[in-house]
Amino acid sequence: MSERPLLKLDGVALIRGGRLLFEGLDLTLAAGEAVLLTGPNGVGKSSLIRLSAGLLRATSGTVERSGAAALADEGLALDPRQPLAQALGFWARLDGGDAAAGMRAMGLERLAPVPVRMLSTGQRKRAVLARVIATGAPLWLLDEPGNGLDAEGLERLAAAMASHRATGGAILAASHQLLGLDEARRVALA
């Protein structure tokens, strides 16, 4: 493989709150690849996602990223008073992305004028994923992206992930669901 991997974890260990979550973890994610993190609650899946996003520092080992990353976690990070289209537009302007494309992909067009605070849990999750799609970042870091989504939402997520990988993107997802990543590599944390 000639190009650099989008994400490379090398011998990573992480201690949080005095507890060793994992150590000696190696993970390489190249264009078009996807990794599904599995494991019981509290094992460090979310921490690994945040580590990959650069929000946590590894206790030892190195985390290398080439190119931008987009993060979807439990944080909504949209101004509750603003209509959805404007709230997503704020991030699209920062990223030079396309908020409308993200909303289309997650089926949110009809909700564009609705203030964010009026959205349901599932609609909020869709909005978070729409922001990821809109960034155009090659690496997607998804923490429990299927939570709260209905069957149609899960289908849209799977389709978005497939087309992202087809266009040279990579995905690191932590989930208890398969998310349509059946053939993806699994990394089980224990």
Next chain:
Amino acid sequence: MIALILRELRLALTAGNALLPPIFFLLVAALFPFAVGPDAPLLARTGGGALWMAALLAALLPVERLVEPDRAAGLLDQLAVRGIGDESVAFAKLAGHWLSFGPPLMIAAFPAAALMKLPGDILWRLEIGLAAGTPGLAALTVIVAALTAGLRGTGALAGLLILPLAVPILIFGAAMVEPGGGGGAVKLLGAVSLLLVAIAPFAAGAAMRAGRD
């Protein structure tokens, strides 16, 4: 960066909080003469200092909504993932906070001075002092807002943290509006204010980063 400052400003204005600091300021100006009596020379002597205390407390009003909601909503994380430094975010908050309360306070100072019967030259010194001192107050508020983000019941704690640090601004600001005050005080006020503005992005940024672990 400009997008971030505009967002801060929009939040401050749309949340209906923009009027709060100047109204609070005017409230003090309206109540103070009732409390000390309508004695014009006494008001002229003490009114400037009272207005400075009002300005300090007005700056403190939005301390709980400056950083904590953004931290809780994951907005600070999303900005960090995009490679936008916490220092830049803190600076944007400082600029947005100052724009939303500094100039309105300077406008409110005109009717406030009338309520206090402050003579014209003292009003001008008050205006210059506010222009020099309010950035420092905004910087202090942002630092403390970042330090207390993630804690519960931060209002009282924030006040306790800010007030001692704000004492130099209060001393030099009040010294400016004393009859016969001025010259030296404005330089010291500007120096304190400048120092706080210079420190704030780094202190608040470090606090926001530390809050992530």
